[in-house]
Amino acid sequence: MDPVSMVFGAVIALGGFVFGRVLTKRQAQEALERRSRQEQARALGAQQNPQPLCGCGHHLVFHDQKTKKCQTQVVIPGRWTGQSGSTYRQCMCQGYRGPLPLDEYYAPDYLNETDG
Template identity: 35%
Template sequence: MDPLSLLVGAGIAVTGFLAGRFGGRRRTAERPELPEPVCTCGHGLAYHDQESQACHGLVKTPVEFDKVYGAVDFEMRQCTCRRYVGPVALETFYAPEITD
């Protein structure tokens, strides 16, 4: 091999190494966050009863008010939500295996 082709090959290798070392890193595609099942009351599906759909969560409710600052004192009370209206997970179905 002639020395010129060796120098060209070494130059290409060094250029590729430096470009990979100091060049911008590839960013991996981030997965979009899954939506959390949240009702209009702010509670998830787990806080709602399956049959009656009533909410079992607690809500911060204002008790005392002031003319200047608005609500001054709060109390935790039962949520008055009557039905879950958020997204529902897909149901899983059992299908027996098909055999010939």
């Protein structure tokens, strides 16, 4: 083999290795910065009110008021059942198992009353 082509091949291989290492390190640093920004936003109180999600992953509004059974349809991909298309079935959740939202009441403001 020609020594020039061997050196050229080695330079290409080494360049690919270095480029891969630098790119991976850069992606890891970006992910770390993104995670730290999310933690800072959560610590500063940008967190929303907790949503009433059941263990099945559906919201409280999808559960019946009386029986507490889930009323939603769940998609079963065809690749799991060996069919070409997806199918639907009733959610198997037997009752709502999530946090109960607090009832909201109106209370008049007595502190700023200016009735003399």
